[in-house]
Amino acid sequence: MADEKQEEAALAEFEAKQPAQTGNKDVWLFLIIVDVVFLCVFGFFLYKNLSARLLAPADPAEIAAAVEEVAPAPEVEEVVEVAPAPAAEPQAPVVAPEPEKKAEPAQPAPQAEPAQPAEKKESILIKTNPKSKFRQVTFRYYGEGQKVAVVSGFTMAKPRALTKKNGYWETTLAIAPGSYKFLYVVDGEQITDPYSEQKDGRSVLVVK
Numbered sequence: 388m389a390d391e392k393q394e395e396a397a398l399a400e401f402e403a404k405q406p407a408q409t410g411n412k413d414v415w416l417f418l419i420i421v422d423v424v425f426l427c428v429f430g431f432f433l434y435k436n437l438s439a440r441l442l443a444p445a446d447p448a449e450i451a452a453a454v455e456e457v458a459p460a461p462e463v464e465e466v467v468e469v470a471p472a473p474a475a476e477p478q479a480p481v482v483a484p485e486p487e488k489k490a491e492p493a494q495p496a497p498q499a500e501p502a503q504p505a506e507k508k509e510s511i512l513i514k515t516n517p518k519s520k521f522r523q524v525t526f527r528y529y530g531e532g533q534k535v536a537v538v539s540g541f542t543m544a545k546p547r548a549l550t551k552k553n554g555y556w557e558t559t560l561a562i563a564p565g566s567y568k569f570l571y572v573v574d575g576e577q578i579t580d581p582y583s584e585q586k587d588g589r590s591v592l593v594v595k
Contacts, residue, residue, distance in 0.1 A: 510582040513594060521561040522594050528556040528580070532573040539569035539592070546572045567592045 512525040536546035549556035568589040
């Protein structure tokens with residue numbers, strides 16, 4: 388009988404403790420659920436904030452600056468770098484080249500053209516060097532003057548001085564193949580080469 392009473396007392400004590408333990412478990416379960424919900428809400432707002440920053444549209448001013456069109460650079464002719472010569476300063480009155488004298492034919496002939504000795508002068512001499520892509524171009528100016536220079540794209544738009552020879556002025560430059568326009572500067576006045584082809588008021592040089 389004593390053992391039965393002890394067992395009943397133990398069972399009663401166990402049953403008395405059961406509601407308290409169940410209540411504690413419910414409290415912990417509720418706290419865990421609250422923590423999970425809080426973490427979910429915090430993660431959602433964090434993701435929304437980061438997404439707004441990463442996916443925000445760029446500043447229109449920055450986009451306009453990035454895609455601003457740049458004006459194309461003017462096309463320039465291929466040139467050879469040469470040492471710039473000082474600009475010719477006028478020191479004496481300009482002497483115009485003597486006009487060409489046309490020889491009259493001995494007998495009148497409608498189809499015969501008068502002889503022009505000036506056309507026989509070679510004002511441009513071109514030499515090819517197989518070891519270089521540049522050509523040795525010699526300019527000769529037949530005329531009077533105190534200072535003579537040649538100017539073009541291959542001189543970087545700066546006059547290149549000619550040296551006085553026997554009856555003409557001369558200089559030799561290394562020029563890449565191409566088509567160029569040039570002028571002579573005689574005592575500060577720009578003139579064309581009377582022995583070369585003319586175009587747009589300038590002499591034409593073709594280097595092959």
